[in-house]
Amino acid sequence: xxxxxxxxxxxxCEYATIGxxxxxxxxxxxxxxxxxxxxxxxxxxxxxxxxxARCVCGRPTVVVTAPRLEDGSPFPTMFYLTHPGAVKGCSxxxxxxxxxxxxxxxxxxxxxxxAYKRAHEDYISRRRRLGEVPEIDGISAGGMPTRVKCLHAxxxxxxxxxxxxxxxxxxxxxxxxxxxLWSPTRCTCEM
Ligand SMILES: [Zn+2]
Numbered sequence: 076x077x078x079x080x081x082x083x084x085x086x087x088c089e090y091a092t093i094g095x096x097x098x099x100x101x102x103x104x105x106x107x108x109x110x111x112x113x114x115x116x117x118x119x120x121x122x123x124x125x126x127x128a129r130c131v132c133g134r135p136t137v138v139v140t141a142p143r144l145e146d147g148s149p150f151p152t153m154f155y156l157t158h159p160g161a162v163k164g165c166s167x168x169x170x171x172x173x174x175x176x177x178x179x180x181x182x183x184x185x186x187x188x189x190a191y192k193r194a195h196e197d198y199i200s201r202r203r204r205l206g207e208v209p210e211i212d213g214i215s216a217g218g219m220p221t222r223v224k225c226l227h228a229x230x231x232x233x234x235x236x237x238x239x240x241x242x243x244x245x246x247x248x249x250x251x252x253x254x255x256l257w258s259p260t261r262c263t264c265e266m
Pocket of ligand 1: 130131132133134261262263264265
């Protein structure tokens with residue numbers, strides 16, 4: 076199987092070509108993006124591959140991170156949520172025991188449980204495109220495939236890959252919207 080990742084200089088997007096399928100995975104990070112990431116994370120961002128999702132203002136919302144960092148340590152969270160408003164929204168939901176409700180939902184709803192398993196497989200197959208890291212092989216993020224343990228990781232995945240892939244991430248985004256905690260359609264970066 077042909078498997079390569081290259082930079083398209085015309086559109087400054089990264090594509091993965093797997094077999095005959097080419098898909099946009101992320102945009103290259105500019106110097107301005109790296110500066111913003113540094114502010115958002117309050118540290119030097121590590122293992123940056125590109126920007127997986129952006130705020131409507133253009134600032135990064137999700138950074139795509141290498142499965143192995145510069146120092147050699149494995150890093151399973153390929154889609155890392157950086158937007159302060161989104162991070163805070165997830166933290167608020169977690170503090171309000173939303174994860175317990177989502178775990179109950181997965182326990183009761185066969186379709187949701189199956190979809191969550193598929194989200195886990197999606198996560199791992201996307202990360203494999205960045206390289207094989209045996210230490211985290213079969214491990215995704217956020218508690219997948221059976222538990223909800225970190226909404227930040229699940230929302231990061233949902234924002235980067237779009238609606239319909241991570242059922243729990245999608246639900247957390249809906250809850251944030253309903254509760255007016257955060258929305259990907261409004262910029263709150265300057266607040
Ligand atoms: Zn913004």
